[in-house]
Amino acid sequence: MMSVLKLKAVSESTNSNPNDTAKKRQIVDLGNGSEVIYIQRFLSSDQSWKWFDYLDKQIPWTRPTIRVFGKCFLQVHKALPGSSFNSVLLNRYKSGNDCVGWHADDEKVYGPTPEIASVSFGCEREFILKKRPSKKSRDGSDEPASKRLKKSSPGDQHSYTLKHGSLLVMRGNTQRDWIHSVPKRAKAEATRINLTFRLVF
Ligand SMILES: O=C(O)CCC(=O)C(=O)O
Numbered sequence: 102m103m104s105v106l107k108l109k110a111v112s113e114s115t116n117s118n119p120n121d122t123a124k125k126r127q128i129v130d131l132g133n134g135s136e137v138i139y140i141q142r143f144l145s146s147d148q149s150w151k152w153f154d155y156l157d158k159q160i161p162w163t164r165p166t167i168r169v170f171g172k173c174f175l176q177v178h179k180a181l182p183g184s185s186f187n188s189v190l191l192n193r194y195k196s197g198n199d200c201v202g203w204h205a206d207d208e209k210v211y212g213p214t215p216e217i218a219s220v221s222f223g224c225e226r227e228f229i230l231k232k233r234p235s236k237k238s239r240d241g242s243d244e245p246a247s248k249r250l251k252k253s254s255p256g257d258q259h260s261y262t263l264k265h266g267s268l269l270v271m272r273g274n275t276q277r278d279w280i281h282s283v284p285k286r287a288k289a290e291a292t293r294i295n296l297t298f299r300l301v302f
């Protein structure tokens with residue numbers, strides 16, 4: 102499913118204005134140590150279209166997902182002091198028919214509390230986070246799943262429209278307690294490219 106590709110550092114600057122970025126930063130506390138940060142205008146529209154064109158044309162999109170190790174060429178950590186990333190996964194959604202099903206990025210290589218920073222280019226798509234339907238709840242109670250399901254509340258699902266040039270970060274216990282997806286959207290005709298920065302141990 103994935104291939105490894107070496108990519109040279111191509112740019113050190115993002116053109117993002119730190120004051121503007123700070124204004125638009127939304128931090129959502131999902132509870133129990135899970136947190137999401139969303140910055141709608143992380144990159145300017147022009148800069149984001151340059152990235153889109155570069156990635157769309159230069160990456161050999163023979164597979165839907167490509168993993169790149171090494172130096173991250175977009176300085177995402179500037180917006181996230183204290184965070185570090187050493188790999189980036191590239192996803193291309195040719196149209197609204199391409200999607201990612203419910204999953205958590207909880208593989209052992211990402212450690213116990215993975216931080217995942219996702220930058221989006223091109224067509225807007227919906228990103229949904231949903232509380233993980235676990236067999237045994239993480240808060241210590243072990244009621245059957247049927248009972249817990251009835252307790253689900255609107256706070257158990259969060260949806261973001263990932264805009265061109267936006268940054269969404271999942272951190273803390275988000276991969277342990279939540280799952281996420283990018284569902285099919287019949288109306289989304291254009292291509293979306295998404296980069297997810299991760300720290301692989
Ligand atoms: O395309 C996205 O925004 C999310 C992709 C994703 O969940 C993943 O690569 O693990």
Ligand SMILES: [Fe+2]
Binds near residue numbers: 204205206281
């Ligand atoms: Fe994911």
